[in-house]
Amino acid sequence: MPQYLLAIDQGTTSSRAIIFSAEGLPVARAQQEFRQYFPQDGWVEHDGEEIWSSTLEVCRKAIAESGLDSAEIAAIGITNQRETTLVWEAETGKPIHPAIVWQDRRTADYCAGLKGEGHEAMVAAKTGLLIDPYFSATKLRWILHNVPGARERAQRGELRFGTVDSYLLWHLTGGKVHRTDASNASRTLMFNIHQQCWDEELLALFDIPASLLPEVLDCAADFGHTDSQLLGASIPVLGMAGDQQAALIGQACFEPGMVKSTYGTGCFMIQNTGEQPVSSKNRLLTTVGYRLDGKVTYAVEGSIFVAGAAVQWLRDGIKLISHARDSEALAEATGDACGVYLVPAFTGLGAPYWDPKARGAIFGLTRDTGIKEIVTAGLQSVCYQTCDLLEAMRQDGAAAPSALRVDGGMVENNWVMQFLADILGVSVERPEVTETTALGVAYLAGLKLGIYSDLQAIASHWHRQQRFEPRMSEEQRARLYAGWLDAVKRVRSEG
Numbered sequence: 312m313p314q315y316l317l318a319i320d321q322g323t324t325s326s327r328a329i330i331f332s333a334e335g336l337p338v339a340r341a342q343q344e345f346r347q348y349f350p351q352d353g354w355v356e357h358d359g360e361e362i363w364s365s366t367l368e369v370c371r372k373a374i375a376e377s378g379l380d381s382a383e384i385a386a387i388g389i390t391n392q393r394e395t396t397l398v399w400e401a402e403t404g405k406p407i408h409p410a411i412v413w414q415d416r417r418t419a420d421y422c423a424g425l426k427g428e429g430h431e432a433m434v435a436a437k438t439g440l441l442i443d444p445y446f447s448a449t450k451l452r453w454i455l456h457n458v459p460g461a462r463e464r465a466q467r468g469e470l471r472f473g474t475v476d477s478y479l480l481w482h483l484t485g486g487k488v489h490r491t492d493a494s495n496a497s498r499t500l501m502f503n504i505h506q507q508c509w510d511e512e513l514l515a516l517f518d519i520p521a522s523l524l525p526e527v528l529d530c531a532a533d534f535g536h537t538d539s540q541l542l543g544a545s546i547p548v549l550g551m552a553g554d555q556q557a558a559l560i561g562q563a564c565f566e567p568g569m570v571k572s573t574y575g576t577g578c579f580m581i582q583n584t585g586e587q588p589v590s591s592k593n594r595l596l597t598t599v600g601y602r603l604d605g606k607v608t609y610a611v612e613g614s615i616f617v618a619g620a621a622v623q624w625l626r627d628g629i630k631l632i633s634h635a636r637d638s639e640a641l642a643e644a645t646g647d648a649c650g651v652y653l654v655p656a657f658t659g660l661g662a663p664y665w666d667p668k669a670r671g672a673i674f675g676l677t678r679d680t681g682i683k684e685i686v687t688a689g690l691q692s693v694c695y696q697t698c699d700l701l702e703a704m705r706q707d708g709a710a711a712p713s714a715l716r717v718d719g720g721m722v723e724n725n726w727v728m729q730f731l732a733d734i735l736g737v738s739v740e741r742p743e744v745t746e747t748t749a750l751g752v753a754y755l756a757g758l759k760l761g762i763y764s765d766l767q768a769i770a771s772h773w774h775r776q777q778r779f780e781p782r783m784s785e786e787q788r789a790r791l792y793a794g795w796l797d798a799v800k801r802v803r804s805e806g
């Protein structure tokens with residue numbers, strides 16, 4: 312009997328469910344966008360109840376669309392926007408505060424204080440991360456400090472903390488299971504990536520009671536069974552990974568040195584570094600790529616907060632375009648060298664700058680600048696930021712990758728893909744299945760189920776759809792990139 316895998320991909324802007332065949336081909340999918348809340352400058356929130364209801368809805372829709380019986384779904388994998396922080400009541404499953412999203416900068420001053428007190432080296436040594444509002448710990452601390460009674464309730468054991476994977480698992484299992492996986496745990500700033508456990512010294516630093524935290528398992532593990540009332544059968548959840556690590560798996564980047572870059576709301580470039588954690592001298596993150604059978608494969612990551620979100624802003628914020636895909640024709644009409652630079656530091660700058668107080672700007676406007684130039688500059692900003700990450704990896708001594716495997720919603724845009732190859736001077740490879748995040752976690756569930764014997768069996772399913780070769784002159788590339796570096800310098804808060 313054929314076996315099907317249901318992947319839940321709970322992203323920043325939408326919840327998705329995709330059913331894959333054992334060959335890694337999508338057979339049915341459903342997607343639902345949900346509201347973004349921006350209550351103050353630099354704050355970004357989601358409604359936890361909407362995260363859960365939209366996820367349940369898309370799972371039901373995908374199963375209905377597939378025509379399968381729920382019992383034919385052999386296993387579920389969960390992948391998610393990472394770092395986003397939820398605290399909920401154990402009794403009811405209700406969040407006590409809106410989810411504080413990974414992009415949210417409200418804890419910038421607290422983070423600056425911790426850095427000033429000299430904690431950064433210790434935190435980096437244990438977690439592979441930096442002290443930045445991006446990660447979960449300071450968001451969790453903010454909730455405990457600002458929601459009346461939360462700290463006392465946490466101490467009484469009435470509350471649970473989780474990233475979105477953990478929150479969804481809690482609800483899918485009918486409020487029975489409080490678990491996460493090592494890749495998600497490695498993004499919280501509370502997890503020791505060398506010892507693979509929650510770290511007491513870090514919990515003390517952030518003032519977090521250990522009773523709030525989920526149990527941490529491998530990425531392919533028995534996470535629990537769904538409540539049979541929800542999806543029509545009790546289905547085992549066997550795979551879990553943060554979305555960027557899931558994309559590393561979906562892109563079959565299993566050899567040290569292989570790199571993938573995902574272009575969704577943000578952009579995240581991850582390089583597999585094998586069994587040893589590699590620490591960056593250029594402010595890239597060291598993180599858990601995946602953990603299987605207790606064995607950790609580490610990765611180096613560059614995180615950019617605004618990629619597709621810049622296109623969303625062009626569409627919904629200043630309404631220069633009606634659809635994201637319209638940006639492609641406008642950029643084709645503009646060409647590479649319009650002289651306009653858009654730095655989309657709407658929520659500060661991520662890697663390699665880590666400047667939470669930087670804000671966005673547009674430079675190089677002239678009397679004849681129009682919509683198409685500004686839209687093109689928005690698309691180019693995503694490619695220039697990728698260039699910043701690759702430069703940081705190069706300066707860390709990493710060999711240039713033979714090709715960059717790309718995925719995520721933005722990679723449909725051929726103009727962006729060509730400009731990316733040009734500005735990086737590296738070939739860009741787009742796979743046949745670009746929903747690699749969902750695919751990666753379906754693979755993890757299939758691995759636990761025994762559908763795939765090992766990672767090599769998974770790698771054999773990866774197929775290239777198109778390769779974009781660099782064709783820009785070195786002189787042009789250097790000139791355009793120098794303009795970008797100059798623009799970034801001008802938005803930095805730290806000079």
Ligand SMILES: Nc1ncnc2c1ncn2[C@@H]1O[C@H](COP(=O)(O)OP(=O)(O)O)[C@@H](O)[C@H]1O
Pocket residue numbers: 322323324325574575576577618619620621622623635636637638639719720721722723724
């Ligand atoms: N053709 C396109 N050109 C440029 N950007 C696009 C295009 N299609 C989608 N996007 C952008 O890609 C993002 C959606 O990608 P997706 O991987 O679904 O994001 P997420 O998982 O973060 O919710 C949106 O921000 C959208 O603006």
Ligand SMILES: O=P(O)(O)OC[C@H](O)CO
Pocket residue numbers: 321322323324391392393394413553554555575576577578614
């Ligand atoms: O929702 P995405 O795809 O933009 O991914 C968000 C990241 O996991 C944040 O670290």
